[in-house]
Amino acid sequence: MSKHKIKWINFEALKSPWAIFLGLCSGVYIGFFKPEYVGFFSPVGVIYLDILKMCILPIVISAISLSIGRLKSGKGDTRFIKRMLLVFAGSILIAGVVGVSLGILGGPGNNLGNDAQLSLGNIVQSANESELEISIFTPYEALNDKNILKDFLYSIVPNxxxxxxxxxxxxxxxxxxxxxxxxxxxxxxxVSEHMMTTLEAIYVSFTQLVNWLMYLLPFGICGLLASSFSQVSIDVILSMLKFIIIALCSFVVLIILSVIVLRSRTGNFVETAKTFKEPAAIAFATANSLACLPSSLNTMQNKLGYDKENVDLLIPLTFSLCRIGPTVYFALATIFVAQLYEVNLGVSELLIVVVGSMLAGIASAGSSGIALLSLLAIVLAPLGLPFEAVIILFIVIDPIVAPFRVFTIVVSACAVTAMIMPKQTRKSDNEQVKIFNES
Incomplete structure (x- = not known):
């Protein structure tokens, strides 16, 4: 009898799209309409995210070290490395140009209306009244001049x-x-084979731990979204609605383009899009790109059929060095601030925005929330635009924008990886099951 009952327990249902969608809707509802219950659900989300983040660094270190080690010991093809660097540089440059272009064409900081401008001015002043005498209606001058590129290069090497x-x-x-x-x-x-075996064991163990965590994803989503949406300010959203719409549209366009690239490298568009349901759920729940890393590796290897060794190298590198989402957002946010303060940007200033956004995007690796938004200063400072005064505006709307920015990082990273690697025909589910059983 007990055996018969156990048979009906289906834990796989917790990983289904419906369970994830239910957790998502529950979190949004609690955050917006039942904030008094956020205190009960939020700890679940925080603990879930902490456990997930606990697994990320061992996966990153073991995956990259193992892949680089095998590439070096096998005398890796220099054409592969050149192609990788070329695709990385081209993709991040295109992201910066797209962000600037959308900012100029969309004009998120232009013609806001008196009510929206007054509301933003009041928010800026109230957030900075104890530290800065600055408003949205007065010009701003940078307090100091730093060599941003030199500081950035120094920050890469750990002591x-x-x-x-x-x-x-x-x-x-x-x-x-x-x-x-x-x-x-x-x-x-x-000696190297022993070390590589150890690194592979670490990688597989932590990947297995992440797979177990996917059963708790609906509960983690509910807690994280409840906490995020309970902090959203309706006044700021209404005042910055034009910027939010343009930012979200830019992310959606980049996501669609990335899926098209993946489709051209793998086959069917709809089937390719379906494989990203798990990374999408994690991205919208956690708003943390590193938390999506294990599921992205799984998607590229087990669902799209790419070579494990190259994927283990390229996905972590792309997540860290080719950050399309933050680059576009930093460029768009800079144009918004310039338009808000009625600062005209010439060709040289726009070039600074593109390059600064690229550097800020790379520097944002591993960052989220306020830590990520603080890197906007890298772009604003050389242009003499206020960072301390406007950061509050971006912090308040970040719970809405961040999930789309993170999912853009995920999908674009997979698309960039697919562009570097040889064209792949996606295996059917039956073929995948057959290969798994044989292994």
């Missing part, structure tokens, strides 16, 4: 890898992983 691991400094960890992988691939084959 203490354990401190970098503790603080989650993604660029430092990435730099260490690449050097460590090169070292592993350069030592004696007998």
């Amino acid at each position: 203490n890898i354990f401190h970098a691991l503790t603080t989650g400094s993604m660029l430092n960890i990435l730099f260490f992983s690449i050097l460590f992988g090169l070292a592993v691939g350069s030592i004696k084959k007998e």
Whole structure:
């Protein structure tokens, strides 16, 4: 009898799109209409996200070090490396240009109307009244001039890898992983094979832990979205509605373009789009790109059929170095601030916006929320535009914008990876099951 009852327990149902959708709707409803219950659900989301983030760094270090080590020991094809660098540079440059172009064409900071402008001015002043005498109606001058590129390059190299691991400094960890992988691939084959086996065991173990966490995804989504949407301010949303719409439209366009690229490299458009339901759910629940890394690896390897070794190398690198979503957002936000303060940007200033957005996008690796938004100063400072005064506006609307920005990172990273790797024909589900059973 007990065996008969156990048979009816279907834990796989917790990973179904319907369960995830139910958790999403529940979180939005609680956040908007039942904020008094947020305190009960929010800890579930926080704990879920913390456990998920706990697995990310071991996966990143082991995946990149293992892939670089194998590439080095196998005397990897230099054409592959050149293609990778070319696609990375081209993609991030296009993202910066797209952000500037959409800002100029859409004009999110132009013709806002007196009510919206007055509302934004009051929010800016109330947020900064104790520190800054600045308003949305007065010009702003930068207080200092920094060599941003030099500071950025200095920040990449860690002087203490354990401190970098503790603080989650993604660029430092990435730099260490690449050097460590090169070292592993350069030592004696007998020793390097032992090290690679250890790294692979670490990678597989933490990936398995992430797979178990997917059963709790609906509950994590509910808690995280309830907390996020309970902090949304309707006044700021209405005042910045034009910017929000243009930002979301830009993300949607980039997501569609990325899926089209994936379709051209894999086959059917609809089937390719369906494979991203799990990364999409995690992106909209956590608004954290690194939390989406394991599911993105799984999507590219097991659902789209790409080579595991190359995917393990390219996906973490693309997540860190080719961040399309933040780059577009930083460029668009800078144009918005310039229009808000009626600052005319010439060709040289627009070039600064493009390059600054690219650097800020790369520097945002591993960051989310306020930490990510604070990097907007990299672009605003050289143009003499106020950062401290307007940051509050972007913080308040971030719960709405961030999930789309993160999902753009995820899908565009997979598209960039597909462009670097050879064209792949997607296997059918029956073929995948057959291969799994044989292995």
